[in-house]
Amino acid sequence: MFNKKAIGKVAAVIIAVVLIAAIIAGIYYFYLMPKGGPIKNPNTLIIATIGEPETLDPAWAYDTASGEVICNMYDTLIFFDREKVDSFVPKIAEKVPSVENGLVKDNGLTIIFPIRQGIKTHGGGTITPEDVEYSFERAIIQSRSHGPIWMLMEPLLGVYDLSELGNLSDPVEAAKVGDMIDKAVEVEGNNVVFKLAKPFALTAFLQIWSQTWASIVDKEAAVASGAWPGNKDNWVEVFAKYHDPEVPELQEADCGSGPFKLEKWEHGKELSLIRFDDYWTGPAKLERVVIKYIDEWSTRKLMFLQGDVDLCYVPRQYSSEVEGAEGIVCVKNLPTLAVDAVFFTFNVDPNSPYLGSGKLDGNGIPPDFFSDINLRKAFAYSFDFDTYIKEALLGEAKHIPGPIPEGLPFFNPNQETYKFDSAKAEQYFKAAWNGQVWEKGFKIQILYNSGNIPRKTAAEILKHNIESINPKFHVEVIEVDWPTYLRAFVRSQLPVFIIGWLADYPDPHNFVFPFMHSNGDYASAQGYSNPRVDELIEKGIAEINPDKRKEIYYELQRLYFEDVPSFIIDQGLGRHWARDWVKGWYYNPIYPGAPLSTYFYDLWKGY
């Protein structure tokens, strides 16, 4: 039998020893241990941010956290020329295709990339034209639903989804689709040739081909990780097994040739990359990059202030807590490629719980309330843009006239825009529904997804200004979680909603299509359709001549103002926060993770 008293004493001694040892250890490590110098972890860049990557499979990744890692692990054929969004440098390709150098042919329907020889992969092989062909074909075959590969398919196959080309489980149709994929990307000697299904603006094409979904994978390594082996004999089987799988094949694989290799990924905690010494332009200056996923701001802040973190995600509302701190630098007013807007649904689902009485009787709105342009204009004139940007975004945003953000080609700085004007708002309210709106009043609900304080403020501003125009006008601001918001959105139940859009690629088409085309992501949900607008958008992306494109996009920006299917409330301005010893950083708004992160190859630590 054990002596319980003795056990208690032993336990007490153990606990006391452990505590004392721990305190001594802490004091030793943080006070007495010789310090390595003023720069902490001199060869390792440590980033503290929120939200970890969804995957490391380049064909699957559509989130910025994944893109931030992938763009440093994989190379693309071409890449953005540092800060520029419409100028490129060759990487795996030897040259950037252009009409002038003869690599863009057939009125832009054939685009040729000569492949650089001798580029080593992380697995020890070399990148070949066959690897390039395989990378694109695999991506298109996989093309998971809600993924990014629609961007490759739009120019190459003329569709957004493979199912638009035929039934993938039917042998004849599957073979036809397989054949189309096969012919879209071909190897000709040392060149890889892309055959486009329809004319596509060259700049937009090159922008898409410069991003992570167009990463070149080492076929051998990819196949070893369970990806499509490259067989083309039985397309039904290929599609059944490799199209839209539940789990990405290259989820945690490293099949790249980029400047950094995957070292480890501890889910939810951190991901670390280690320098690839055989990188074709020479090894990176940094030995290691560690991205820590720290949700708690207080913890992140303390680590940043202590110098244990080099780049830190600082939410706008907490800026003052670290601004001006010793050793911390902040670069402000970086124009992002993200816009927020207030949208109107032209025909709300009659069963929507957000319609009130469902009639124009002062206690609700009819489903087609916003089909009257006067109301849309009245709402737009009721929004106090300046106050919103000042109060909700601490002045760090721009008020732009249309969906094309400032900084993109064909942005029209002189386009007329809506400004807060309660007199004009009143005038349009009086005209709406032949005066019935003014006479009977209405009650409307505006939803925003929980946690988004600026959107809440925007809704509150609308509420305040509209209610002060006429006491019969009532606006209710409702906060809902993302699942509820999503359900209401999908069912067209939201009369008015506030949401944002982040660029996939920095071309105006990527903004006018979702905002204005009748099949666009937002416009279709709103029920907005203008045949002239659709025609211009389709013409704009197919046009190669920049001058003609300018005309088209200027016209579209004018039509956006005229039709008011939605109105833009801000284009965000970002901040980059870093320790002062981080050098080599530059800003390209399309880089995943920007403005916090960047292409790590160009960074180093020092004074």
Add this chain to the structure above:
Amino acid sequence: MISGKAIRSPANILPFFFYLSKIANPYIRVGLQGVRMVNNIKTYVARRLILLLPTVLGVTILIFAVAQLFDPVQRASLYIRDPKQLRSIDEVIEKYGLNQPIYLQYFSWFSQVLQGNLGWSQSLHMQVIDAIITRFPATLELALYAAPITIFLGIRLGKLSAVKKDTLIDHLTRAFAIVGWSLPAFWLGIVLLAFFYGGLGIFAPGRLSPWADVLITTGEFRVYTGLYTLDAILNLNGAVFLDALSHLILPVTTLTIINVALIMRIMRSSMLEQLGKTYIIAARARGLDDKKVIDKHAAKNALIPVITLSGLLTAGMLSGMVITETIFEFKGIGYFAAHAATQLDIPAVLGFALLTGIIFVIANLIVDLLYAYIDPRIRLA
């Protein structure tokens, strides 16, 4: 003495056995009791373990049923995180079977489980079983340090407070209990972190310093259990041991301060109840040493409710300590379970529910066995 000759005689052999049985009888009785007790314990443990299955099944069915309160579109929000993915929502619902009847979804999940596959966690971007295996050691390590210290301190302080009732010590310990219990974990954690790490630059968040992390990544330090202090001992690496220990100090302190109050108060009231009982008064009246009366008699009996509470507390800690894990970057099972739940990641939530169910059943079992050990009147049947 009995001679060998006498034993060999058949006439004398029966009295010999009778004599032998008389000597051995008390020992045999105790032995039989022991065997019976061991058998009882075995049966009891087996029965409780068998009960584990319906318990865990019940929990998973309940979670599945609750998840059905969300319609398929809402559950698809796990996969649709950005408005630009909205055009694929119907495909997502179809692909993940979100519009199937609940029993089909459950059986589909359950058949996977029977094959040892807990499914894919969309919120954690990994297999659920891998998430549990990789995240549980952090929680376990934290609990292994925090729970014994909490329980030990709680019992000692509770006893002290009861014995010194209405003295300054009693008032101070009770005040400490009230303050400790009232402190929100997130606040205390942040204050400790701000003071020690932010102010003094010691006790950084996380489980290891970057240099120690590199040792693991490069394979110079072998991870056997995922409990870094234990692994450091197995690697004979004192530096990593001290580093891991220094990272445990603040989270363990937070957990101890928050939880010790509960044990202390229960121990105090239980102890006071025992001290007022007649057997204690009688023992004192007989002139027994007061220390012996308190330690051997009163404290032992007062421990029974504390054991229940300690079991639940330890099981609770092992199921994850969301706030502490989040603030101190000690990301274990609690952090991941909370993360999964907020995103309606049903496979992950079910996986964690399985783990929690198992932990609680085992914790209850250990508590019951401890009851029998502390109070012999309690028999396991």
